[in-house]
Amino acid sequence: MSKPSSTSFEKDSPDISNHEDEDPVVRIPVWTGIALRLALFFYTDASSFFKHRVETSTPVTSWKRFQEGLHLFQHGLPPYDGGVYHQAPLLLAVFNFLPPILIPFLFVALDYWIARGLVEIASYKRKTLQEEVWPEPTLKPTLLAPPPLEEESDEEETETPNQETAGLNRDAHTEQIKEAPKGDTLIPPWLVDDPATLLPKKRPKATKKTPSQPQDVTRPVDALLQAEDIGSIYLLNPFSVMTCLAQSTLLFTILAVIHGLRFAIRGNRSLSMLCIAIAAYLSLYPAMMIAPAVLILARNSHVGISKEMRTSLPLFIGYAVALLGLSYLLIGSWQFLESTYGVILFVPDLTPNIGLFWYFFIEMFDQFRTFFLCVFQILVFIFVVPVSMVFKNHPLFVAFLLTAIMAIFKSYPSLGDTALYLTFLSMNRELFKYMRHSFLVFSALFFASVLGPLFYYLWLYAGSGNANFFYAITLVFALAQVILITDTGFAMARREWDRLNPDLRTKRVELIHR
Amino acid sequence: MAWTNLVLTTILGLLLALHAAAAPEESYDEKLKLTQFKDGKVLAEFYFTRFISPSAVKKAKDNHYTLLPRSIGEIIQSFGVKELHLTFTQGTWNHEKWGYSPLSAPGGVQLWSWFETANVDSQWKGLTHALAGLFCASLNFIDQSATAEPLLSFRTNGTVTSASELTESNSPQLRYGSLPREAVCTENLTPWVKLLPCQTKAGIASLFNAYRLFDGNFHSMGTHLRPICTDAMCEQRGIEFVQTLAVVLDPMRLDNRKDWSLQTIFERKLDSACPVAENTQIVVTVPETSGFTFRPSPPDVKQDGKGHTIATYPIHRETPKNMDVGITWSNPTVNHTIDRTHSYIRANRYLTGYGGERGGLSVDLYNYRSSAIPVTYFESIPWILKLYLHTLKVETSVNKSTAVVGDIFFQPAIDRGRPSVLEMQLTLPPNSTTTISIEFDKAFVKYTEHPPDANRGFDIGAAVISLRADEGEQNTRIYTETLLISLPTPDFSMPYNVITLTCTLIALFFGSMFNLLTRRFEPLTIKR
Amino acid sequence: MSSEDYERTRTRVLASILVVFLLATPIWWRTTEVYRAPLPVEDIRAWKEDKTFHRTLTLNVDVAFYDHTGDGSIPTAGKLLELSEKLEADLNELYGTAERGRAVRHQGDVEESVPGELFADVKLWFRISGGLGSKYWERGQRPKDVAAKGDSWSASSLNGHYKVHVACTPPEAGKQTNIYVSSKRAVFVELPGECVDDVRVSNTLLSVIGGLFADEQTNYLKMTEQKGEAANTDWESMRTMKYASKYQVTFSLLNADPSEVLVSWDIQEAVNAYILPFFSQLSELSEFAVDSQVQNYAALPIQSQSIEKDGRTVHVLRPEALPHFINSAEWNLASVVSSAPPLNFVLYIPPQSQSPLHVVTSKNDVLDTNAFLIPRWGGVVISNAKEIGVRHFSVDDLHPIMEVYVAQLRDLLGVKHIRIRNVETLLPKAQVTYETAPDAGITLWELDQLVRRRTVQNIVDAVTTLNSLATLITNLESMVVLDDIQNQVLYALDALHQARLALEANDFSLASQHARDAFVSSEAAFFDPTMVSMLYFPDEHKYAVYMPLFVPISVPLLIAVIREIKGWKNRKKRIKQKEE
DSSP, X not given: OOHHHHHHHHHOOHHHHTOOSSOGGGSHHHHHHHHHHHHHHHHSSHHHHHHTOTTTOOTTTOHHHHHHHHHHHHTTXXXXXXXXXXXXXXXXXXXXXXXXXXXXHHHHHHHHHXXXXXXXXXXXXXXXXXXXXXXXXXXXXXXXXXXXXXXXXXXXXXXHHHHHHHHHHHHHHXXXXXXXXXXXXXXXXXXXXXXXXXXXXXXHHHHHHOTTSOSOTTSOOOOOOOHHHHHHXXXXXXXXXXXXXXXXXXXXXXXXXXXXXXXXXXXOHHHHHHHHHHHHHHHSGGGGGHHHHHHHHHHHHTOOHHHHHHHHHHHHHHHHHHHHHHXXXXXXXXXXHHHHHHHHHHOOOOOOOSSSHHHHHHHSOHHHHHHHHHHHHHHHHHTHHXXXXXXXXXXHHHHHHHHHHHHHHSSSOOHHHHHHHHHHHHHOGGGGXXXXXXXXXXXXXXXXXXXXXXXXXXXXXXXXXXXHHHHHHHHHHHHHHHHHHHHHHHHHHHHHHHHHOHHHHSSOOOEXXX | OOOTHHHHHHHHHHHHHHTTOSSTTEEEEEXXXXXXOTTSOEEEEEEEEEEEOHHHHHHHHTTBOSSSOHHHHHHHHHHTEEEEEEEEEESOOOHHHHOOOTTOOOXXXXXXXXXXXXXXXXXXXXXXXXXXXXXXXXXXXXXXXXXXXOSSSSOOSSOOOOGGGOOSTTOOEEEEEEETXXXXXXXXXXXXXXXXXXXXXXXXXXXXXXXXXXXXXXXXEEEEEEEEEOSTTSOSEEEEEEEEEEEEEOHHHHSSOSOEEHHHHHSOOBOOOOTTOSEEEEEEEESOSSSEEEESOOSEEEEOTTSOEEEEEEEOTTSOSXXXXXXXXXXXXXXXXXXXXXXXXXXXXXXXXXSSSEEEEEEEEEEOSSSOEEEEEEEEEOTTEEEEEEEEEEEESSOTTSOOEEEEEEEOOBTTTBOEXXXXXXXXXXXXXXXXXXXXXXXXXXXXXXXXXXGGOEEEOOOEEEEOGGGSSTTOEEEOOOEEEOOOOOOTTOHHHHHHHHHHHHHHHHXXXXXXXXXXXXXXXXXX | OOHHHHHHHHHHHHHHHHHHHHHHHHHHHHHHSOOBOOOOHHHHHHHHHOSTTOOOEEEEEEEEEEEOSSSOOOOOHHHHHHXXXXXXXXXHHHHHHHSSOOOOOXXXXXXXXXXXXXXXXXXXXXXXXXXXXXXXXXXXXXXXXXXXXXXXXXXXXXXTEEEEEXXXXXXXXXXXXXXXXXXXXXXXXXXXXXXXXXXXXXXHHHHHHHHHHHHHHHXXXXXXXSOSSTXXXXXXXXXXXXXXXXXXXXXXXXXXXXXXXXXXXXXXHHIIIIIHHHHHHGGGTOEEEEEEEEEESOOOSSOOEEXXXXXXXXXXXXXXXXXXXXXXXXXOOOOSSOOSOEEEEEEEEOOGGGOXXXXXXXXXXXXXXXXEEETTTEEEEEOOOOSSEEEEEOHHXXXXXXXXXXXXXXXXXXXXXXXXXXXXXXXXXXEEEEOOOOTTSOOHHHHHHHHHHHHHHHHHHHHHHHHHHXXXXXXXXXXXXXXXXXXXXXXXXXXXXXXXXXXXXXXHHHHHHHHHHHHHHHHHHHTOHHHHXXXXXXXXXHHXXXXXXXXXXXXXXXXXXXXXXXXXXXXXXXXXXXXX
């Protein structure tokens, strides 16, 4: 199951766990991540390797293309008058005066700031999780009914209802045996063999720290999230390491997205909208991150969502227009619109990537090309409104869903996007025990990310395979992510149901989904 | 290409103007230059030169043609062409052994033309289509995505425009296009021959024997048209229309003897001069001073400074029929040594890198002279290769101190729109090797954009190195090899499979997401 | 959350998704439709079946009487009335026999026409005036001189207006009726003896006027009965070119063997002198692009026979050999750039081995023109080289050749000689002279007739083309119809309408311009390259492309909608129950 989370558990030791409001930078994993990056930058040529990998650098984020654009720009040639450079104009201004030696440091710094932002978001998530209201069951759970035997055998992968209920009463009677001696607190011990549970020594602290947590058997005790771990998870995620080494300009987008949410949490509306606007300006799709930001802002300022929308949307638009205006001043023509957003929307460059667009539009018949372009692009945005309506109480979960959808269905996805939403996923650790296909998903992701480069090599270098090899792998990758999304979604729904139906939590109920 | 007989032509034109001949205002000359190479090969260059005087040009403007072929005249009229150079070539010119010839040309088809008109692009399109029809070649494939506009190379040969009529609207513009893949054959030769005044019925053109012409190591036929000033102020402008055909034949291969004659290399003899031509001559050049005999013995033989013997045979009406010019050698030894004094610049272009994803393009320029030589390098590369200008490197073997690179002109490609054009002014240091290298990514193109034999790959036209005028050999051009690039190909049988698979995935996503959002859990136990 | 607001969210979710789908449908429509600009098919059809367009070409003929008897005994007004009535009756009879009857009613001096049922046929509308303008034709003047003199009327006369001058001269012995057809829309008739004998007068006029326009009428009848090329059956129109708004006329000097004789010619001057005037006359019908070239070693692709003729062998081309003539590729006469239909005129210099070369009739007598015409291709003139060496055709040398070319051009372009039909039989004793064509090579009579014929022809052709275009487009659903095609068609229809109005107003030159425009733009629409490249993607393939995505997507959507509606009904029911 999710490797990062478990690793982070060895990391945090009880002594520092009680003063966790201090700067998380002191934590080892973070520094490991930074050090790892710098080491790879300066002691290996991993950087130049990943710069050329299609998995990490796409036509709209590739560092090599960015260099070309910068070179043209610095020699007075119009950078967008050509088929190579498709990235935002203001990036040129950023790198124009930057001495090349500093560039790796800049990208590492980007990752560091992303991690910082994630940590803050995670602590917010932790807060919301603690404040979560679990209504008491009106009648105390009666714990009877010996478990059916087969429950023991398959507790890993079966339908949620059975597992739930099985968990319920099995743990119930084990508890009576186990928990009698040390009777300080009553822990619903079905969590004991739940991989996502805390280690026993951490339990009392958790309970102590959260008095809101009732002596309620039926409420599942969630692994209390250590905010700093999220930063570590991001920094140690191989995908994000690769992206950083490839010096993909996608990092700017991620940074902007993260800080959009971060400032939203701080309740700073204008800054948050500015960041989202920057993200949208850099790569268009993150515009949909307005939704979670607005949800968070609305939560903090205790105003209606629609009202919040009405105030923050104009801000966003204003910032976006200002950015475009700046770029116009920089370039001196609107050519860049067609060459950046035009490329993102109409996908003229069919260089392979881990996404679904490239092979589809290599093979598509000409007279349907535009139509399917529209369909695909609409598909990315179609769920923004519904998702944020249904999960309006869980803005960060909305953020997770949207980033994930982007990472799968944007026109030029790369592993950086995957890294981002995986980090968001790791924040919702309380959902893991409700998930049904996590093993399938993560093994599929793993194998896809191993086989992808292999098949790519077979196709383009060994010449022994053909394009279908790599295409198949991208399909598997996308499929795994789709399953992951929906599975997580169902887990959330299931948990919500548990929360809102206290009396039925402990009952053996057949749950149908209708 | 500066034909040495241009002067001759004009002089003849004047002479003809004096004694009123059949066509006092137009003149036509034929010339066959036979050059013996040291390695035994023989270069035969046919020149069919027409000079159209200004008055005749005026007539041609009213569509009354005499010597100028009507089809060519029409093309000039309707597309505002001022200067036109079109070559069909097979094989590569070996600069090292054969030196430089104005008729050396890159493989395939090369077309460049100066226009003096508005909306040049549409005119260029019309020109390519008209020429395609005229020469039965697929010239119409030179579309916008294969057309370059050189700024430094291919300067005009003739005087395109006089200062008086040079305005903003019709300032002369240049277009360049090439089809490296075009295979040249008799179906191109036949219409080309039809443009000759005597076709193949008389004159040196009667030597044309398709079997032998296309049997040579190098074969290039050209159609060149350019304006000529006839007065100092260049107010009066005539037209020079030259058809050229160069073929390198190998007598050694035909019959293992170094001796050759028209009969042995063409299997034809010269029957009569073309009656329309005022002046017909055969010039034989041998890079030796002794050890051979011309036959028949020429009326005039002279030695030039560089140890060449040049014999000239004027052909008249009263020239005996079945005339056969040739050489017999007393020492039939051939030597394959390379004479650097005649080929002092060599270019060698090749691809670097491996794999279907990216690669590099490199050119080695060798200068064997002891003096620095200024050249202009021109490269037009289709959009399927995405060049990275920031990877452009120019390195020379000797003293780095000298500034090698002068002006650089680079036009990045636009996908499906235009090629990348790279032009550089270089000064090759003495006795040096200069290497130009640039990296590129290969484009992944739609499956409809691949040629029928997709796995053969795409051809990249030759690069052009022009020795700049101040080097004496004015307008001498050196052409590199054409390259073959293989692009990564998709599976051409896949469209429906891809549509089905991808769409299914998307549908799966949509369906489950939709369910997640519109359904809810309900306990069965509640209702019973 | 409570089940109510859960229901509400669900409705909202569904709504938001459905909204997106609805917004997307126009995109689907726009991006996958085959673009077809709407064509006014009904209007086009209407032109085909249109009975109302059956118009008659109305020609005005003025008849003027002149008294050359000297005793001032010109016909009185009353006599004129009788005369005109008689003439009218006779004309009716004549044309009536030719075709279903139409009337030429006569009310004093003013006439109006009664439309007949038939498309385009000639109808005369004439006015008889006696003695008027007697100054114009003085006694004793020869018609030639009078015609040459010209007057205000003939200077300003228009297509479709003609004048018959009748002079009543005193009877002289052996003086015949003298009819002189001038080239300027006028006929001069000298009647020996007073015009009192109105039978004779009316007979003469009848045969003159009737004969002048009879051919034209029959021609139109043919033309309109088979809508399309006029009477492909008759030999006349087999040699005439199909009409085009522009012709490419090429004069080629073909020299068989330059080694014997080198030729050159002053073609430009010759063309300017002899051909261009003719073309300028026809400029209102078509434009002509002229060019010339010289070709050497060009052999005639017909085998000539050598025969003994008065002692020396001559080479002859027999008429039966001429049809084997084919346009030789050796001559490369084709133009590279222009797509206009070519008219080739060849001056051929045979080699010594074949000269003298003559074109002979079937009876082996040599044609002095030494030329032959190739239907719908052009003409060839053979000029035998007199001596070896250089030969230069000066303008004077070219004059006779150009005459031949003009004659051939007249045939190729369908210019018909104006003749009074079977005047020999009707007026046996009359002596008819036709004024020869001026330098232009075409008389106004002929030009008028040609213009009228081409006008009708073009209208008919344009209508036919438009109709076949309409049929094509209506039959091929997946054919792209671009806007410019639509514009062309609309323009053609408009031009047709204009032409009809002009015809009704008897303005033939205007009508011919509009008819020409209609013809050109209808052809342009029909032969537009974009019509050829039609985007054809069969429907079953479309399904194969759409289904994998849209079937699985739409199913859950539909189910959800249905459930939504059900739930909504249930809620209403529940509310009802609560109320009860």
